[in-house]
Amino acid sequence: MLESIIIKDIATYDSVGIKMNNLKKINFIYGANGSGKTTLSKYIHNSSNSIYATCNLEWKGGLTVNTLVYNKDFRDRNFGKGKIDGVFTLGEATKEEIEKIEKMQKDLAELKTKGIEKKASLDKQEQTKQQEDNEFKEIVWTDVYKENEDDFKDAFRGFIKKETFKDKILYEYDNNKDSLQTIEDLKEKAQTIFGKTPIALSIISSIDFEKLLEIETDKIWNKKIIGKADVEIAGLIQKLNLNDWVNEGKNYIIENDTCPFCQQKTITENFKKQLDDYFDETFIKDIVKLKDLSTEYNRISENIKNLLEQIETQEKEKTDTKLNIELFSPLLKTLISQLAANKELLNNKAKEPSRSITLTSTRKQLENIQETISNCNSDIKSHNDIVADYTNQRNNLINAIWKYLIEGHHGTIETFVKKQQGLSKGIDAIKKQHQDLKEKYTELNKKIREANKNVTSVQPSVDEINRILKSYGFLNFEIVPSQTEPNQYQILRQDGTTAESTLSEGEETFITFLYYLQLAKGSTQEDNITEERILVIDDPISSLDSNVLFVVSSLIKEIVKSIKKDLGSIKQMILLTHNVYFHKEVSFVDGRTPKNGDTNFWIVRKNNNLSSLQSYEMENPIQSSYELLWKELKNTQQNSGITIQNTMRRIIENYFKILGKYADDDLIKSFDNHQEQEICRSLVCWINDGSHGLPDDLYIEQQETILEKYLDVFKQIFVKMGHEEHYKMMYREQEGELAIVA
Template sequence: MIESISLKNVASFDSTGIQIDNLKRVNFIYGSNGCGKTTISNFLLNPTDPKFQNCFATWKNGTELKTLVYNKEFRVRNFDKGKLEGVFTLGEATKEQKRIITEKNEQLKQFKIEGERIRISLTQQEEKLSFLETDFKEFAWTKIYKKYQSIFKDAFVGSMKSGDLFKTRLLLEFTNNKGKLKTIDELKEKASTIFVETPQNLNFISQINFDRIIEIEKDSIWKRIIVGKADVDIAKLIQRLNISDWVNQGRTYVQESNICPFCQQHTITDKFKNQLESFFDETYLMDIESLKILKQEYSSLIQTVINELNSTELTQKELKNSKLNLDKFASLLKTLISQNTTNNEYLNNKLKEPSRSVELISQKELLTQIFELISTANNEIKQHNDIVLDYSNQRNDLINAIWKYLIDEFKGEIEKFSTTKKGLEAGHNSIEAQLKNKLKDYSNLNSEIKELSKNVTSIQPTINEINRLLKSYGFNSFEIVPAEEDGFYKIQRENGEIAESTLSEGEITFITFLYFLQHAKGGSTEDNVNEERILVIDDPISSLDSNVLFVVSTLIKEILKEVKSDKGNIKQVILLTHNVYFHKEVSYEGLNRKGEKPQFWILRKNYKFSKIQHYNDQNPIQSSYELLWRDIKEWEKNSGITIQNTMRRILENFFSILGNKRDDYLIGKFQTQEEREICRSLLSWVNEGSHTFSDDLYIETPDGMIVKYLNVFKAIFKHTKNIGHYNMMMGISDEIETEQEVEIALAN
């Protein structure tokens, strides 16, 4: 059942919109055309339509029921296809079959009532749990966290963003914290030192490996005098003049031509070339190659070491608390770079003049000192990191001790919460199990009813019932017959002609409504014949004469009588209409006032937007004449939009139609010329305002003018000796007014 409806930002409903609360089993909404009734019914028909994104309906216990809506859309959906879908009912079931299904439906209804009762108990239990959790969360946050946040803030890291996080941490510590209890003074003292600045781990410095560098420096090849073969004829001359390197460099020129590179004469013979090649034999060439390889390896290794040491120096300078002796390290590195430059010169010279003996500067001592500096720094880093590790342990121990102190201080409150919560959860689980079993019973019984209904439902009883009602109320020229396609109807005349396209508006309206009523009693399939539903009926009497209007109201009242007593599968009816006479007929209860009282609303369109007023279980509409007087009484709620037209219609009804009195008669009842002019002004105003656009009226009619003319309106009834009628229609006690009071009213 729908409990409330909210509509905003759609059709004639503005951003404030309307709220229809306290909906009961039977609900009447009266409103003139264009004030938003169809918008309400269309929303209930298709609430997921994007245009209704700001509208919503609230269902009892959150359980939505099938909603059957009768409005203009119903006719379009069902009567513009050339055929009607069948409606299944229990019409052909035997009395015994109906009795069994009815009894089981009553049992199913009882299951639902019991299920709702259990669901309410479950909701109440959940609310108790939620209140308990919220109350304890507030306690933990305000009484514990707020009390100690200034001194133990670091202990609350990870649980300070919300009360839920803090409460969760507190309960977790209560369950798991087995630490030793310490005094508050001990905790404060440790917190003042440990919760200051957290030391960070330092990375170890990469150590260097220089063994291969030392090996290359010690290689004997650097001191060895590398010369050619001694037993060659020219060897003695080369050795005596010590020109081996010079000859070796000039040898390439000799190979290219026979011209002597020294005297530029053609004196170079093949024999001389062969002696040069023999002097610089394979052994010589291998030594030269070894020189090149060792030099390249040495240069690469020492440069790599220097690059690593440069990087180390830059990295350590950026640290606040580097453990490396940076001054000494920088000095050693500078010396290393300098000595390497010198060694490079030696190596280049040796390669250029292999016969020269060179001795490289040993880097061993220098590299060893650097190695020891790094080793010393790494030892200090290890000690520092050990301290950091111990600090973390001490900090964790302190945090653990703080939480232990908190749960001990508030042990009573925490234990009370835990015990209460455990009991509520046990109750919740028990109720949840009951609900699960009841839902299972409901589902099993519902399946059984559907199975029974399949054997006794058909669409033929719907045909028979609609045709019976048509003939009963004088519609004899057509009837409903089965269509060629199974499960469908068609409208056919006596001669077999399809009648749908030739029906009058009144005939279509009446048969459409009869078809809707069959939907309300049955189902579109065999399975949903007994499905619970609500009905939304929007102006079902358009294009009907008064006799058929009475029939429709009678048919609806039969449904309403069942709904108010909570009988059958229709659980709620929302009826919307603009016809005062139909509203009176369909809402009239007479002496049969059993069941829940209906609710009443009036929907009005003030200027551009619609508003709604609730009248509880008091029917606000007795007649169209009384409705006019209601507009006078409630003019402020309508912003005075229709006040002029309303006054004119009341004066016409009471004085012209009922009393055959014209405007001159009314004006003549005022004694002075000034009063008569005021009355003439009123009559002119109401007649003019009733024939102009409401937009102009809204702009040009201030509240002060309305109040003034309302006083004159009252004075008319006073002077014509009809003040009793005025008081009765305005719902006020009879007044005996003096002429002076009337004059005051006119003056105002």
Template sequence: MIESLKLANVATYDNDGIVINNLKEINFFYGANGCGKTTASNYLSDTSLEKYHNCSITWRNNQPLSTLVYNKEFRDKNFSSSDIAGVFTLGEATTEQLAEIKFKKSEQEEFEKQLTAYTKDHLSKTTEQDTLSTEFTDKCWSLFKKYEVDFKEAFKGFQKKDLFKSKIIRLHTENENLNDTCDYDTLKNRSLTILGEKPQLYNLLINIEFEEIDVTESNSIWKEIITGKHDVDIAGLIESLSCQDWVNHGRRYINSSKTCPFCQKDTIDDEFKFKIEQFFDKSYELKIKTIKNLAFDYHQQSSQILRILKSTLQQEKENINSKLDADELGLTLTILESQISTNLMAINNKLEKPSEKVELTSTKKTLEVIINLFHKANSQIIDHNKIVTNYELERELFIKDTWLFLTAEFKDEVSFFIRKHKGVSKAAEALKYKIHECKIKIESKKAEITILSRNTTSVQPAVNEINRTLKAYGFINFEILPSERLENHYVIKRQNGDLAFESLSEGEVTFITFLYFVQLANGAAKQDDITQNRVVVIDDPISSLDSNVLYIVSAIVKGMISSVKTGSSIKQILLFTHNIYFHKEASFQNGRSNGCNKTHFWIIRKSNNRTSLNFHEQKNPINSAYELMWKELKDRRHRSGISTPNIMRRILENYFKILGKLSDEDIVTKFERNEEQKICLSLLHWINDGSHCIPDDLFIQTIDDQIEVYLRVFKNIFIKSGHESHYVMMMAGDELYEGEHQNLNEADQIYSNVVVGS
């Protein structure tokens, strides 16, 4: 059945909406028109509509039942044409078949009870699981708080409750022996060193390669005298004049002219050109090319080395953690720059005068000094990085030891939690399996019942029952008959055979549709659904009905309610109405309208176009005027005592005079002794006087004292008249007088001493 219902963001239900909890087998909802009753019944009729997407429904054991709703939509849907769909019942089943179906149904209901019990136990176990987890999580978190300041760094990544708890459980599981762990003082001392500011790894300085520049500087060509060919006849003159480089420089100007670049006369002929070219042969040109290549390489090599060194020097000057002797590097770099500058000048001279020897300064030792500076710095960086690496290892070891220390301190609590949680989880799993088994058995029984009832159902018994009810309550102008056009359908006909569908009054349509609904609630529109458990929702079934029919419908509804309590396919009823009289009639069961543990009451109200709900549990909020008078009498201490005599008079008149046809004299004569009759008569005089005037201040005794005296006399009127049970029933809940039995002698004494004596 339905356990709870939420209605929100639809019609008069706002975004917060209302939640109806504590639904019982029988549920009464009273509210004026327009307060949201029909919205609720429409939602229960079809929960899948998009407009109800913020509404929800919770079923017991998560097992939805078929829901049958009687409201205006039901009437419009089922009586929109002259042919009405038939209702299948078990009317043609034999006694043995009905007994077997009933037995199977009882088995199904027994499994459903087991399912409810298992589901409740499973919920209890899962709740216990959650409680255990929550309590243990809080305990773990208290451990975290205890050592948070001391070992904060060790807790990084586990500063949430669930993560911290999971870590403790995992370490407890992975480490069987937790006896040999560090103590707190040792860990505290280690934390002071290890959990300080974390050192960073440093990058090594770049390696300087100087082999190539050293090879260039030490090349023998720099000291070689590069001359032309000696066996040429002009070689002697050139060598004797030592003008080889001058001639070599000037020969570029004689290639296209006969004018001598030296004497500026036309003395240059082809023979002279030939001899000059012979002197400066290919061997000479090759050596000159070698010098040029070496000069280019040296320029590139030296520029790269200087660029790297200057960049490194600048970076290390800005690096506060530098291990390099920047001052020494700066001085050495200045020397290196000077040496390279000198060498570049010598190389340029060699290019200008290949015949002269030049000597390059070796930068090898200077570069070795720089390289040693780099090696020394890199050695320190390597040592530092080793420390950093070891620091990480030490830090990891410290964190590991810290967690083991925490786990060891908490091992008893963890062991208890794991053992307890394991037991509860095992029980929950077992119940989950039982729930699954029960569901299978229930479905199996449903299938068996469907097969048994399939060949024993008919629409005719429903027709007969509706006609019988119509005639019993005076509706003799029409009746329900099988349709001639459609199989398993009805039509409504007058006595003369005419179809009565179009000529029925609104009240007649309402009544006959309700009778049809009742048959449908006890049967089904499909043969296979006839024994299916269901929830019945009834929304204002007495709309447009005469007052006399109201009691007929009330009687039918009370019959349905009774069947729910005693056991039937209807497992739950939700009744919505705006009619006070119908509510009172339908809710009055077995001589009472309050206190049934299978019944709950609600009042639905609308204010400012917003629906609200008041829950009254088992106490019926709708009372008759007579009941309200008794309620006023019980609540006398919270109201003015002046109205009490009027209430007592009206109760006695209603109960004894109007209903019992007794006069004041008849009431007085119920008392045997003369003293008793006097006391009773004084009460009648007192309440009559108090009902029509207000006591003045001449009374010595307060009116509240008189009320307490006469209430006892009032009670004794019911006792002496043989109606004590009625008094006890109507005064139920009164603190002073419920269950109190005082005899008339006590009332005599109180009256004589207080009233007569005064």
């Protein structure tokens, strides 16, 4: 059965369109010509057409049912080719054969009902599962993603949508075997790995300072470098401690015999020889060593100083330096000061070799500096190891983060997984049961088709159509089986000539509709005449006169009754019409059934070339003016009391005076005693006065106090006149509902 229809983006339906919800067994749709009814019927007939891509039909239990649509297209398809396809119905079947088919049909209907119920149960389970899934998705998004987004956003890349994040949580729950780490460690690693993509850093060169320390400890610095003691002049030089002074002046007399001190020609070859003997080879070697070591020390210390200053400058400029600058800079400053002091001592020693000096040891400073550099290089190596293995390190950190998140919400995840597993098992079981029912349904339906083939005939349809034609005065033509084509009809005049081309529009419409009704009960295929079906009838009386209008409505009402009683293969009907009289006639069942749970009403309207739909549910919107008067009277609490007098007067006039030919006195005399007659007279006077004049405020106040009393007198008029049943029917006193009749 159809449950809802969505139609949009076609003809007069815009992109919003309409949705016809809560379709019942019987559905009446009223609308003026051009309001969009035919578009609706055409869509139902051919819903697979690409022009209806945005429209949709929703079926109960997801099971589609064969739909038979009557509209102008139906007439053109079936009565525009000279011959008409025969309609197979249960023809010459025995009572036993029909009962057997009916039994199988009943079993088939039960299977279908069970299948729909099972599908509904399956849908409910799947909805529950989906709801649990949605709730869990929101929980992990709020409690896991949002809470950790700032710290671990990089770990969540690729999973920043609720659905994918939920799926990732469940995957990690099943597969993550990493060891658990603390949140502090994870955050610290995240700052390094999830920050700017790291690049390799250069190792700082080590300092070779062993030679410098070796020079600093050489014995030459403590040695007093003086001349040879056994030379004649040695006693005087050493006594006066003139070694350095004489040695310096010696250079001036090598090529000269003038004394550099007294400027007299006192320098003899013997004196020169004594000086040469005093400053012998040992002295010269010590002086050479002294100068070489001083030069080398200055060179090495300057190189070390320049290298360390360069390291300091470069590392200070780096934002990601691993060198402890706060420790390195003071150590370097102290070292430079020590080297400067030693340089000064070396200069003094060079000038006065006979002096003994002790150089400041730079070992501790250099070792501290070297340790600082070594620590820096160790950090650089660790950093470079991460860079070299960045992908693995990053993946390991991400896995560790997910492990931490899962463990932190283990209870919530575990509860959800167990619920989903339970629901999945239940769903699988219901799916299997549903599939078994579908297979049984298919098999039984196949048996019914085979049984139908053996007991079907087109003749009953011919007889039924001709019977109805003759019953309603269509005597100059009839429908007969074709003599040349099997399972075909022809429309013939009494003289045997073909009548199809000479039929009036009304005659063609009527016989087309009779053919449609037979098709609704049978089929053009002999194996599926008992298949369930839905009827969609679009304006079947467009060209019919008023007499035939009642015939068609009577035929349709019989179908309505069978649908409501669930008899036969027709399970649902949708009727569309623009004729208000036909609508009222076909929707009227009996005066005692104002509303029915199997029936719904709609009105389709077109405004500014756009179609819209209004639902009235079980309330028939098409009513007579007389019915509306009773409805007005029924709703006294919602309406102004001023209008009630006019409403009562018009009801009494229409029913008793116009139809019943009663006068006011007849109504008054129907009461038994004088007192009651006076009350009735006062009502008649009251309603006549109130319906022809405008009460003032004082009278309105008085009217509200006596309204209930007059309503009772109004009812008693119907009782006394013998028309209480009419009052009950219209007012629905016992059921509390106003009758909807036509």
